[in-house]
Amino acid sequence: MVSQVKLFDTTLRDGTQGEGISLSVDDKLKIAAKLDQLGIHYIEGGWPGSNPKDMNFFERVKDLKLKHSVVTAFGSTRRPGVTAEKDPNLNRIIESGAEAAAIFGKTWDFHVTEALQTTLEENVSMIYDSVRFLKEKGLEVIFDAEHFFDGYKHNPEYAIKTIVAAENAGADCVALCDTNGGSLPTEIADIITEVKKQVTIDVGIHCHNDGELAVANTLEAVKAGAVHIQGTTNGYGERCGNANLISIIPNLQLKMGIPCVANEQLQQLTEVSKYIHELANQTPPNGQPFTGKSAFAHKGGMHVSAVLKHPETYEHIPPEKIGNERRVLVSELSGQSNLLFKAEELGISLDKGSPAIKETIETIKEMEHKGYQYEAAEASFELLIRNGLGESHDYFEFEHFNIITHKERENGFKSEAVVKMKIQGQTVMTAAEGNGPVNALDYALRKAIGEYYPLVHEMYLSDYKVRVLDEAEATASTVRVLIESSDGQETWSTIGVSPNVIEASWHALVDSIRYYFMKHSDRLTAVEPVAAMPEASVKNH
Structure with missing residues (x-):
């Protein structure tokens, strides 16, 4: 297993292909600054050759003076029958001023003949020529091996041939893409193990989440030797989304012992997740692992009692390590521990043996039986507790x-x-x-x-x-x-x-x-x- 990895965030490009995700240039600049603050190594800003918005981003991002992140331009290999020097998309990458480029090319023979409608030999030349051209212009080049895992399963010899061409042309890294998101963790691990025998440059991983395995697949890839990790913040992306870096980072750093960012940057993870949800005009899912509002929320009375004694009884990590917080909910499942915790949180003094505790719990259970749900209405809950203690708030x-x-x-x-x-x-x-x-x-x-x-x-x-x-x-x-x-x-x-x-x-x-x-x-x-x-x-x- 590797000792360190590089994080490649493609929220500003692949993430915006998700349904309902639309970012202005100003939004993209703000997100880039926040990702740099988090310590992300590469920020893929967009495809300069595809639209004026992305080109405008590359013009303006230079003024941000990022401290940690390398801004990366995205594009494709040259077109069939066109030299790299005359390919407009490759030239837009150069004109963007980006220090690094991630270019994708076909590695599945089926796509070469049916989608590109060219020969297998020409596709290999397209990969080689494109990487060579960008390297000659002084860029760091990451070759995104599109559909690599499906390609390898159907024709392993050809799939390997495409990435070897990228390596021979000078690519710094080859990122293997599970573009359709249908591979299993064992398949990812086995294929990367074989790839590592064929190339000497860094191997990366880019997973989609169609089988809800993108994070698991990414972690398995790292165990097998991948050192370049691609994903999006909050898992945004086309169809079912991309591998979620918000889950990948703490799993690597806290569970697998592989450093990704500084500890003080890791503590910003929840803030970054919510910030980008807000800019993308998305409602943060309460149940989002690690950073969601409910990620460390406890409702059952026995659970709360145990957590208050030893948090690790029902928490897989201390929430403060990733900037989240423990929450105790009060409902019909509540016990005395829930109520005491919430009262202390609200600044209300309650004696453990007070009759008011039992009466309040019974009132909560009765009200929730009628349809009340105090975990979503903490102001009404505080009024209920204070009323139970005899505090009157009848201003009218x-x-x-x-x-x-x-x-x-x-x-x-x-x-x-x-x-x-x-x-x-x-x-x-x-x-x-x-x-x-x-x-x-x-x-x-x-x-x-x-x-x-x-x-x-x-x-x-x-x-x-x-x-x-x-x-x-x-x-x-x-x-x-x-x-x-x-x-x-x-x-x-x-x-x-x-x-x-x-x-x-x-x-x-x-x-x-x-x-x-x-x-x-x-x-x-x-x-x-x-x-x-x-x-x-x-x-x-």
Whole structure:
């Protein structure tokens, strides 16, 4: 097994071929800077000969002054019947100013005759001539042996002949590609072992994830002698994606003892993963290994009890090594350990033998039986704990609300909400319009409370999700509403459950405001409305 490897990130090229992934030049530059910070050795910036965006990237990336990474241009071997010196794609690589080039060529005879529609001999010449030309221009050259594993399985002699041609032309590395992503780890290991007998230059690996084995295949390749590792951040890529460097790096470094990046860079792994998800406009999967929000989340009571004593009982690595954190979830599966951990995390003092613990656990189980899910709504959960301890957060008292939805001839549907509440002993009634019933209810609620507590105007609803819990009941189904709120600096989530989506939304909205007021009680200044009312009066807006 090798003692050290080089990491080659192709997020900016191969990753952008994934469905739903589109990056602007500015996005690509920001990602390049972040990958350099992580310590990636090669960053494949794109194909300069294919589009103006990629050429613009190569022009602008020079200004970044990267410290660790070599910017690499991608391209193909020369066209059949054209000299390398006159091939436009190869010349665009030179013009890009990149220090290194990764060029792909056919290594599967089936592709040569059917896709390229040329002879096997001409394809070998194309590989040799292209590598030679780029080396003569002073570039480091990585030959991407496209479809190598499928090619080797069908015609091993020809597949080997293509990579030997690249070596003879001066290639610095030959990266063997499992382009269709269908190989098994044992096949990868056996074939690389044979290849190592035929070439003396560095051997690399480039795996796709169609069999969900890209990471495993990459690790097996390293065990067999591969020293150049290609992949994408977060596994982006065409079809089912590429080998995920976010999983490969810690597996190599922490499990196999093969250094990839400095330890302080490894601690940035979670931040880098989330940063690139954000720029790519992708929702980070909670269950993403190593860096996902749920990667070190514990829910079962027995698990939590064990983890709090010895984390290694249910954690394969310490999460802080890759910049993640341990989380304890509270649900109907919770035990005392879960609640004590969460209370400490929230700054709430709970005695281990307190009756409030048992009562709160029973309340949680009862509420989750109704459809509540506090692991996704920690603001509502904190309110529940504090209510169980006798802390009151009744800044206002609900009396009733009424919502009317009507269709206007030209403007479509409109909703009006009327809310009646008691605030500071005063009865307040407000009305507001919205583009839907929940929107109107939200406006009316804030309008009423804002008369007395201006702090409510600093927060806003940033996300709203509805889930039907028992679809078999059709329109009579119970629904769960999750609301995310923000004040521009922090975010918090609240929950409501009811067979009536408006009532569920109301509970979540009210929890959101109460939570914010509780957290900012030092700034919660009550004011007298412009026209204060006697208790029995009603205020209309």
